[in-house]
Amino acid sequence: MNRREVLLSVGASATLLACSGDGTTDGPGTEPTPAPDRPAEPEPWAAPGTYDEAAFGWSLLAGDATTDGVVLVARTTEPTVDCVVVAQDGTGWTEVARKTGVTSTEGSVRIELDGLTPDTAHNWILASADGARRTLVGRFRTAPTNDGHRKLVIGATSCLNPGGDVGFPGLSFAATERLDAFLLLGDTVYADGSRTVDEYRAFWRGVCATPSFRDLVASTSVIATWDDHEVANNWTLGAGDGFNETLIDQAWLDDATFAFKEAIPMRPGPNGGIWRKLSYGTIADILVMDCRGERQEDVRIVSDEQLQWVTEQLAQSQAAFKIVMVSIHAADHSALLGFIEEEDRWQGYPSQRDVLVAAAEAVPGVLFVTGDMHYGAIQKLSPAGEPGEGLWEFAVGPSGSEVFLLSTLVNLANDEVASQYPVVLEDWNWGRLTLDPGLMTATLELVGDDGSVLGSMIIPF
Ligand SMILES: [Fe+2]
Incomplete structure (x- = not known):
């Protein structure tokens, strides 16, 4: 054995x-x-742009999610990035937050989001300023x-x-x-x-x-x-x-x-x-x-x-x-x-x-x-x-x-x-x-x- x-x-x-x-x-x-299972979630968001591993190869991390907020962290070689967040709605995904021109500090980006809807699935990306290149698509749930x-x-x-x-x-x-x-x-x-x-x-x-x-x-x-x-x-x-x-x-x-x-x-x-x-x-x-x-x-x-x-x-x-x-x-x-x-x-x-x-x-x-x-x-x-x-x-x-x-x-x-x-x-x-x-x-x-x-x-x- x-x-x-x-x-x-x-x-x-x-x-x-x-x-x-x-x-x-x-x-x-x-x-x-028994309490109900977690609600079903749609397939991941088909985000615009293409994944650029060289510029965004570090993990995306979301953390300390609350009923209406979350902290997002990533590293990138880009000097500034846009952050786009979508939330689950009745049929798919709807944009709920966008922060443009976020400056990276020594290659690190940190964003605190609030005003989100409780117990809701979200997807998110960081993207280059022209929107053509991005991270993987991240997910978190409030x-x-x-x-x-x-x-x-x-x-x-x-x-x-x-x-x-x-x-x-x-x-x-x-x-x-x-x-x-x-x-x-x-x-x-x-x-x-x-x-x-x-x-x-x-x-x-x-x-x-x-x-x-x-x-x-x-x-x-x-x-x-x-x-x-x-x-x-x-x-x-x-x-x-x-x-x-x-x-x-x-x-x-x-x-x-x-x-x-x-x-x-x-x-x-x-x-x-x-x-x-x-x-x-x-x-x-x-x-x-x-x-x-x-x-x-x-x-x-x-x-x-x-x-x-x-x-x-x-x-x-x-x-x-x-x-x-x-x-x-x-x-x-x-x-x-x-x-x-x-x-x-x-x-x-x-x-x-x-x-x-x-x-x-x-x-x-x-x-x-x-x-x-x-x-x-x-x-x-x-x-x-x-x-x-x-x-x-x-x-x-x-x-x-x-x-x-x-x-x-x-x-x-x-x-x-x-x-x-x-x-x-x-x-x-x-x-x-x-x-x-x-x-x-x-x-x-x-x-x-x-x-x-x-x-x-x-x-x-
Ligand atoms: Fe250990």
């Missing part, structure tokens, strides 16, 4: 173990009703308002690493799904060894020009956070006393941060940084955390301000699902890995983790989505009997970097392990989350390089 077969058997038994929703949204005696009631389908991955000719095969399949959004959990680039903005840019260019990633981010909007490799492997600012660290100074961090924020379309959070909330009406709130930029090794994993923010957001959320988007695992892996490298996950910061777990346990519908550890999993946040044992974590990726072969260290079929880790996948993957606010279920699927589902569960909330 090869590695994949072992994991398929784990995934298959886990699927059988999954139960269906218990219907908390309807009154006694009534069957819960978020539903509080009136919206339907399934939300989101993709997610972490740990890409430029794969040379191999690329990120699974992401080509994600690109065909017209997702509501795609979560980038961090290690989107492995820019280790970079020191200047241009050196960081070269790594972003490597990923963004890779066809599978380019096609994925042209097909939906992204919601991104970062992990260590956007800066340097296990970086620490200033003097550190840990091991296996890259000690960096503020100017170095500023260069890496500049390249990240230039490449990724996002709006600053409430403190001007990465942690922020994206809302999908009453269906889902996505709480994007920054578990890298505020870390002090062995002291704290996030600032007190960020921890207070996420606990308040969890308590205040009116959405059916609260997605906590964390680059590293929130799970307590003491039963799996003991204390190995626990300083690189929430487990190593128990006082802050206790606060996060208590806030998540206090409200319904919380799901952690995480990356970093280079194996895919649907796992419980804590061993049986511990606070957090009823919470779930969907660990996604890697999508191109080295796979962590957990099964060489641990017997995954051991009952105690399997109860906390019902689905483990040691293969390249991305995650698909189908959130159904009618049944109050999250269907979690780990999708492989050929588009097939390698492990899945239906989690009732």
Whole structure:
């Protein structure tokens, strides 16, 4: 039995173990009703002009879509470009926004759009001033308002690493799904060894020009956070006393941060940084955390301000699902890995983790989505009997970097392990989350390089 077969058997038994929703949204005696699927969308817009790969070969990225707005980012060799946006109407596409003469800054174009219609598919291009040459056609979908009631389908991955000719095969399949959004959990680039903005840019260019990633981010909007490799492997600012660290100074961090924020379309959070909330009406709130930029090794994993923010957001959320988007695992892996490298996950910061777990346990519908550890999993946040044992974590990726072969260290079929880790996948993957606010279920699927589902569960909330 090869590695994949072992994991398929784990995934298959886990699927059988999954139960269906218990219907908390309807009154006694009534069957819960599935929420409607996403609305159909027309074939992509037949945009004018021809695709010019030399001038517009970098990915188009749309990000942080709201009910009426989005941030668009692209790189180009053109000094000025026009941006044209069309929205789905009854029969096809209608132009809803046009910005002409947008100046590129050091080859980068960034546009914030507002005034868009909620829960509507949009297509967009950047074009040369004469309109003859353009980017690929990008797509994104604005978020539903509080009136919206339907399934939300989101993709997610972490740990890409430029794969040379191999690329990120699974992401080509994600690109065909017209997702509501795609979560980038961090290690989107492995820019280790970079020191200047241009050196960081070269790594972003490597990923963004890779066809599978380019096609994925042209097909939906992204919601991104970062992990260590956007800066340097296990970086620490200033003097550190840990091991296996890259000690960096503020100017170095500023260069890496500049390249990240230039490449990724996002709006600053409430403190001007990465942690922020994206809302999908009453269906889902996505709480994007920054578990890298505020870390002090062995002291704290996030600032007190960020921890207070996420606990308040969890308590205040009116959405059916609260997605906590964390680059590293929130799970307590003491039963799996003991204390190995626990300083690189929430487990190593128990006082802050206790606060996060208590806030998540206090409200319904919380799901952690995480990356970093280079194996895919649907796992419980804590061993049986511990606070957090009823919470779930969907660990996604890697999508191109080295796979962590957990099964060489641990017997995954051991009952105690399997109860906390019902689905483990040691293969390249991305995650698909189908959130159904009618049944109050999250269907979690780990999708492989050929588009097939390698492990899945239906989690009732
Ligand atoms: Fe990674």
